[in-house]
Amino acid sequence: MSGVQQLEVPEHDAGQRLDRWFKRLFPHIAHGKVEKLLRTGQLRVDGKRAKGSFRLEAGQTVRIPPLPDPSEVKAKASQRNQNKLVEWVLYEDDDLVAINKPAGLAVQGGSKTTQHIDGMLPEGHRLVHRLDRDTSGVLLIAKSAAATKWAGRAFQSRRAEKVYWGVTNGVPRPLSGEIAGYMAKGELDNRFGNIHMGKEVMMAVRHGTQNAKHARTLYQAVATAGAKAAFVVMMPLTGRTHQLRLHMQILGAPLAGDPKYMTDRPLPGGLDKTLHLHARSLSIPRDGKPHLTITAPLPAHMTKAFALFGFDEADPEVNWDELV
Structure with a gap:
């Protein structure tokens, strides 16, 4: 912990806000801590209390209270x-x-x-x-x-098996199977009016397209809420960026709350605008030991969606071999 310091404002710092000037000199101090120092009068200018927005003048003296050193922070x-x-x-x-x-x-x-x-x-x-x-x-x-x-x-080697759960905006057609194809990086267009131009996304492309990679996903809609939403279980057989998100969009039912892979269909009422995609379980082989399988409980926004649509949180039985 340092002692009290009295620092004079140099000419080249004149006009700067007090809080930003302080943060530049002491970047290891969190913003909330700076606000507290100002609020309690520990950080002063020419002996007087000041707000963070105070504009400094050359020659003024700023009182710096005792501060923890960077290694301590x-x-x-x-x-x-x-x-x-x-x-x-x-x-x-x-x-x-x-x-x-x-x-x-x-x-x-x-x-x-x-x-x-x-x-x-x-x-x-x-x-x-x-x-x-x-x-x-x-x-x-x-x-x-x-x-x-x-x-x-x-x-x-694809010996690790990953299972994802998702809630979709709409219902995928068909309800189960394998979706496969090539994908490559592209940019969002403005089809739906609320998409910012220039954001990078993955796009479905033809075989032979530059930098295209093949992607395969097994999926099954294990429950639906009319035509509004579905509880979909997915197993990616490849590990491409945004693979599941793009594949659900291609199937006509993008994942609810997805800001990039969208549809012109409104989000069902009551859902949070957070991506409804959850890495539910992971199974990995270990030498001389049984496979290790780890399961993660649903986050709050997906628990809310399951309750809204009446979906069951119990793990469904999916025969992946039948979907290939």
């Missing part, structure tokens, strides 16, 4: 992250940890993503596979390089 943040991960744990052994990833939390970082699962992991832990930011459910993490290697091979 980082340690506390790391502990908070690990506490969150513990809350989400579904399974753990000497090699693996499986968590129930919340919808809306990215798995890895990007240019505009600062909070993500990868950044929350303890040292030595590694992601085995990925889920979309808006998809909830089973996410597997390895505790060592060796565990990452053998678990990763299971995914690459």
